[in-house]
Amino acid sequence: MADDELIYGHRMSEWTGMGPIMEEDIAYSSMAQDKIGHALANYSILEKEFQTANPDKLAFFRKENEMMNCQLVELSNHEYDFSLVRHFLFDHADFIRYEMLSTSSFAPLAQLSKKIKGELKYHVLHADTWLTRLGNATDESHVRMQSALNELWNYALGIFEPSDFEAQLIAEKIFDGEKVLQQKWIEKISPIIEKANLKIPTSSSPVYGGRKGYHTDQLQPLLTEMAEVISSEAEGTEW
Amino acid sequence: MPVTVFNKEEIHKSLVEVMDPEIPTLSVVDMGMITGVEETVTGVRVKMIPTFTACPALRVIKEMIKSKVESLGYENVEVQVDDSIIWNSDRITPNGKILLENFGLGTPQRHAGNFGLEEIAHSKCPHCGSEDTTMNSIFGSTLCRSTHFCFSCKQAFERFKPV
Numbered sequence: 001m002a003d004d005e006l007i008y009g010h011r012m013s014e015w016t017g018m019g020p021i022m023e024e025d026i027a028y029s030s031m032a033q034d035k036i037g038h039a040l041a042n043y044s045i046l047e048k049e050f051q052t053a054n055p056d057k058l059a060f061f062r063k064e065n066e067m068m069n070c071q072l073v074e075l076s077n078h079e080y081d082f083s084l085v086r087h088f089l090f091d092h093a094d095f096i097r098y099e100m101l102s103t104s105s106f107a108p109l110a111q112l113s114k115k116i117k118g119e120l121k122y123h124v125l126h127a128d129t130w131l132t133r134l135g136n137a138t139d140e141s142h143v144r145m146q147s148a149l150n151e152l153w154n155y156a157l158g159i160f161e162p163s164d165f166e167a168q169l170i171a172e173k174i175f176d177g178e179k180v181l182q183q184k185w186i187e188k189i190s191p192i193i194e195k196a197n198l199k200i201p202t203s204s205s206p207v208y209g210g211r212k213g214y215h216t217d218q219l220q221p222l223l224t225e226m227a228e229v230i231s232s233e234a235e236g237t238e239w
Numbered sequence: 240m241p242v243t244v245f246n247k248e249e250i251h252k253s254l255v256e257v258m259d260p261e262i263p264t265l266s267v268v269d270m271g272m273i274t275g276v277e278e279t280v281t282g283v284r285v286k287m288i289p290t291f292t293a294c295p296a297l298r299v300i301k302e303m304i305k306s307k308v309e310s311l312g313y314e315n316v317e318v319q320v321d322d323s324i325i326w327n328s329d330r331i332t333p334n335g336k337i338l339l340e341n342f343g344l345g346t347p348q349r350h351a352g353n354f355g356l357e358e359i360a361h362s363k364c365p366h367c368g369s370e371d372t373t374m375n376s377i378f379g380s381t382l383c384r385s386t387h388f389c390f391s392c393k394q395a396f397e398r399f400k401p402v
């Protein structure tokens with residue numbers, strides 16, 4: 001979860017100064033700031049409760065095959081519509097995940113999730129607004145949105161790749177599991193996709209691997225860049 | 240030995256002078272960020288909560304609270320983030336809402352945890368008080384603000400979001 005937020009936050013921040021309009025520029029940098037804050041909060045729980053390395057080390061000094069983010073979030077931004085569709089697909093899943101975790105038996109995560117889900121409400125709302133706006137705009141924008149959806153769909157299903165600890169998480173009431181999450185996600189996004197006049201691809205084969213450290217060639221350049229930025233700053237970096 | 244005798248009222252009162260860096264007319268007390276003031280064995284502990292998870296000013300705010308309390312003569316002042324309470328916009332005091340409006344920001348309505356697009360999009364204009372407004376963007380100049388436009392006085396304004 002933390003890796004998803006971290007990598008996706010950095011992808012979102014790449015829109016700073018590049019957005020199609022000023023408002024969108026601001027929206028993406030605000031959301032990027034939120035995501036990276038959420039990553040830090042999650043890494044901090046790991047450090048506090050499980051005595052892992054500190055958040056800086058976890059975030060910026062792990063190898064590519066140690067990153068557990070889904071591949072969806074590491075893909076380069078491409079065009080605006082590609083980024084927007086990814087934003088829509090990912091943030092709905094993310095919101096529902098934190099909503100489910102807000103009743104987790106693992107108290108520190110439950111508490112954090114209550115806070116994060118309130119903030120993610122705005123991300124989801126932003127995505128919904130633009131998806132329906134562009135899906136129903138010109139023919140050209142409609143075609144581009146549909147092709148982005150086709151291209152991203154299998155990656156989005158990869159969000160729900162179960163970990164090796166899935167059964168244990170469910171048994172101990174820490175998390176209801178990826179299957180339940182995916183089901184809730186489909187139920188939530190289907191009517192919105194329909195409202196945007198788009199169609200969910202009929203065939204699907206989820207892109208798994210990200211949660212086990214297998215990534216596309218687009219992740220390493222991003223990690224290198226992140227580590228360079230951090231190394232070039234002084235000790236005790238401010239997030 | 241503490242130099243000053245612990246006085247909760249006095250400490251609390253002093254924190255009204257610690258302003259939120261993002262909205263310089265609003266104190267951390269009016270923002271609802273202070274959750275407790277306690278005496279410890281050697282000094283004082285102030286418990287507080289950040290407004291947003293990614294609040295960039297958190298460290299600065301903690302420092303400001305610490306030096307304010309120290310300026311009263313207390314030693315060993317500890318500022319602790321209170322993990323037991325989650326900040327939401329209902330915590331802004333009635334006085335805080337007046338100050339927000341005076342600062343030119345629309346205010347969030349009370350929501351008791353229940354709000355959707357309608358509550359997010361609908362804001363009273365802080366300039367003229369009109370309800371005839373529309374939301375331009377849910378992300379404004381800082382994480383806590385959205386941008387709006389008032390049809391009555393034809394002015395744009397920002398609003399402190401309901402969270």
Ligand SMILES: [Zn+2]
Nearest residue numbers: 364367389392
């Ligand atoms: Zn007005």
